[in-house]
Amino acid sequence: MAEHLVKTYRKGEVRALDDLSLDVAEGTVLSVLGPNGAGKTTVVRILTTLLAPDSGSASVGGIDVVKHPDKVREIIGLSGQYAAVDETLTGWDNLVMFGRLYHLGKKAAVVRADELLERFSLTDSARRPIKTYSGGMRRRLDLAASLIVQPKVLFLDEPTTGLDPRGRQEMWGVIEELVKGGVTLLLTTQYLDEADQLADEIAVIDHGKVIARGTSDALKRQVGGERLEVVVDQDHITATMEIVAKVSGQQASLDAGLRQISAPVTTGAGALIEVLRNLDSAGIHPLDVALKRPSLDDVFMALTGHVAEEEVAAPAGKRGKK
Amino acid sequence: MRAFTDALIITKRQLLQLARVPEVLIFSTIQPVMFVLLFRYVFGGSIATGQPGGYVQLLMPGIFVQTTAFTLAATASGLAEDMTKGLIDRFRSLPISRSALVFGRTLGDGLLNVVVLAVMGLAGYIVGWRPSSGIFKIGLAFIFLLAFGYALSWVGIFAGLAARDARVVQNVSFLITFPLTFLSNAFAPTTGMPRALQYVAEWNPVSTMVAACRELFGLKNQFGATAGSFPSEHPLTMSLIYMVIIVSIFVPLSVRKYTTAAKK
DSSP states (O other): OEEEEEEEETTTTEEEEEEEEEOOOTTOEEEEEOOTTSSHHHHHHHHTTSSOOSEEEEEETTEETTTOHHHHHHHEEEEETTOOOOTTSBHHHHHHHHHHHTTOOHHHHHHHHHHHHHHTTOGGGTTSBGGGSOHHHHHHHHHHHTTSSOOSEEEEESTTTTOOHHHHHHHHHHHHHHHHTTOEEEEEESOHHHHHHHOSEEEEEETTEEEEEEOHHHHHHHHOOEEEEEEOOGGGHHHHHHHHHHHHSSOOEEETTTTEEEEEESSTHHHHHHHHHHHHHTTOOOSEEEEEOOOHHHHHHHHHSSOOOHHHHTTTTOOSOO | OHHHHHHHHHHHHHHHHHHHOHHHHHHHHHHHHHHHHHIIIIITTTSOOOOTTOHHHHHHHHHHHHHHHTHHHHHHHHHHHHHHHTHHHHHHHSSSOTTHHHHHHHHHHHHHHHHHHHHHHHHHHHTTOOOOSOHHHHHHHHHHHHHHHHHHHHHHHHHHHHOSOHHHHHHHHHHHHHHHHHSSSSSSOGGGSOHHHHHHHHHOHHHHHHHHHHHHTTOOOTTOOSSOOHHHHOHHHHHHHHHHHHHHHHHHHHHHHHHHOOOO
């Protein structure tokens, strides 16, 4: 889809995209994962014809976005951080208006609006101004507006940023439904679990470059094996650390606040059983035991050398909550 | 053709907004009506005009022009809000004509002006405004006013797209339109101003518009000029020239700005 894209801002001072290339196979979901300022939105803006790249080329559905932006606009849907709906109008008003702008006839636009409201469980609030909607409802309506003419390729730019956990769950459900329907989807997110949950493939980007690419499993394998975690009470920490270290063959680390001891293991469940057996014969009863595969957070940490700054970065310059 | 229907859909959106939040329409008509009453009764008594029918005859054209000039601010802040909310991006990702949104918007603001001018005219009539030039010329004056507002709303489009923040737009357009409307012959004779300002006031498009409207309403433009300059001798022609200049600069500029506009 995108080849060697370069985009700089402020006369070259900021390199938003630095020779970035991406592609999404038809009918699959690619998640572009990265912290704030990594260049996610810039990629989406270029692919949706809102912004022209300084160099490089990009196409959507085989159509060049720079040469034939009008043709591209006919086959895409865009929703999320940077696309929006009219807040003073009702949900129904908005969908009918956008339907008309997609050149549906009056009747067809009304029919389609009703269909979409039904599908996104918004029928009850269809006649209320968007201002009165919750964050989750707003995003659903926003998404509905991008689906008026079945887009071939759908772009969702941080679809859940700023939503509460319930809103996120609802949004994920809706997106999963869509994916089952076979749409090609490019989704950007700064939430690692979101990429994990929704995407076939993940492209991790940082400072305008793709730094890793693959399925969620492959990325995790790249970082390493599993970790064993044991939580015990204060008195048994030292003894437990010795046991865990012996089974693991490596130094165990301690999170003193959580009283959690962890170490990398290679034998999976076998290691778990062995540790438990040893703890039992030492008369130690663990409060919690877990065998953890690496999270995408670990992947991110390992790839970028810094943590995914979702907590720090999320509020800065985001639309999200009012 | 398609561009035209697209523009109409955008205009319809604005009318729908007014229907959903009628307060907007109510307050945008109350404000000019308030100006009519304030100027009529506060200044009206102390400004000697020698005009049969009194100050209100000269005042009304001034207030009409002032109100249409404020269209600039309305258009600009409306558009800036669409920008910050991300609506402009959505419109730009749709397969619609590049100019549909901006044309639709100016058309909508123009329609709003029709309502506002009608209400003000009525308010003026109640407090004693009696244009004497006959229906044809009065109608022509209103068409002239609408055209002036329409031309200025193109400046508003550009300002709205160029601005970073909706609140800034509101303040800046106020900073432009307020002196522009007062540094004119709209409310008081320019002859009382310092000499240098008199020239500014005379060439001010607001003054030429007000003078043109006074002529069309059948009045002598007593608040007019001192120096017998071209704009004060030919206010109608000069106003038309101004409108043509504004439109031919700001229509292409705004459309271009829209196609490259980015949410800041």
